[in-house]
Amino acid sequence: MSDDPNLFTDHIQVFTEGRRYRTMLTRKFAERKKWVAPDPNEIVSHIPGVVAAIYVKEGQKVKKGEKLMIYEAMKMKNIITAPFDGTIRSIAVQEGTNLPKGAILMVME
Numbered sequence: 001m002s003d004d005p006n007l008f009t010d011h012i013q014v015f016t017e018g019r020r021y022r023t024m025l026t027r028k029f030a031e032r033k034k035w036v037a038p039d040p041n042e043i044v045s046h047i048p049g050v051v052a053a054i055y056v057k058e059g060q061k062v063k064k065g066e067k068l069m070i071y072e073a074m075k076m077k078n079i080i081t082a083p084f085d086g087t088i089r090s091i092a093v094q095e096g097t098n099l100p101k102g103a104i105l106m107v108m109e
Helices: none
Strands: 007-016 019-026 042-044 049-054 067-073 076-081 086-091 104-108
Touching: 067 104
Parallel strands: none
Antiparallel strands: 007 019, 042 104, 049 067, 067 076, 086 104
């Protein structure tokens, strides 16, 4: 048994690809930030960058694949398109806005 305070005393068994493994979970694992499924209606920045152009307005109906905005990241201009047919519910940015990774750009419905 380990004296490491980061380890729990309970063991778990994991089955994968027909094999069984016995392991001990750490406090870091138990206290980690839980994964939350992304909202499919939110369009987010996947890397830090700047909003170069916005082609839609709130309330506008759009078709899947329609150009919504251009997002400049790592000296490249990325075209953000509508992931499905819908309506632009809100736009959370303006042209020229500097954004971190994961920032919400707009929300569709």
